[in-house]
Amino acid sequence: MPLQPVPRASLSDHVVEKLRDEIAEGNWPVGERIPPETELMAQLGVARGTLREALRALQYSGMLEIRRGDGTFVRARSEVPGALARSGAALEHVLEARAALEPPLARLAAARATEADITRIEELLALRSGAEGDEWLDADVAVHEAIAAAAGNPILFEVYSALLPQLREYVRLGAERDGFRRDDPRGHEDLLDAIRRRDGAAAAESARANLEAMSALYNDGD
Structure with a gap:
């Protein structure tokens, strides 16, 4: 199901929320690559910079893994694994x-x-x-x-x-x-x-x- 555009007044936080929902609901399975940036930008109605800021936030949380030249992959369905990894x-x-x-x-x-x-x-x-x-x-x-x-x-x-x-x-x-x-x-x-x-x-x-x-x-x- 295509993502709905994000209101222009809502920036990276709203994009993070929408992407997090897709992952948590299992629409993007763990281990799979998410849609390419151009497709996400079109669906969400946001600029590349806004999208990349959201992707970086989800990478830090442990839900996504950005691989240069290969795309962005789902690492976990929630942010708990990232917190555990940082817990030492x-x-x-x-x-x-x-x-x-x-x-x-x-x-x-x-x-x-x-x-x-x-x-x-x-x-x-x-x-x-x-x-x-x-x-x-x-x-x-x-x-x-x-x-x-x-x-x-x-x-x-x-x-x-x-x-x-x-x-x-x-x-x-x-x-x-x-x-x-x-x-x-x-x-x-x-x-x-x-x-x-x-x-x-x-x-x-x-x-x-x-x-x-x-x-x-x-x-x-x-």
């Missing part, structure tokens, strides 16, 4: 945040997951089992994201989604340590089985056990 959070903070979110999300997923949710998790686990390197990392993070989505709480999902870049880095560093098990069923196959059985307690316990294993791995490596 250490790996132990990531683990604490995961511990606060993942067991409750797993419990909710066991109660609310649809058949489509379960199928999605199954597909991602299958992709994860046959992947290597960055593809494995991406699939692992996608499994966690799909479980969070299956919980059916948009507020918790938004908060958890903002944590995913830090989660990916946490797992990447963990995978480099001795004793890391890529095929550990805790938090993955065991959790999916609990979701299938609608066993919220078992789902939460599986998520918790997975986090404890990761924590022990880091503590042993220090």
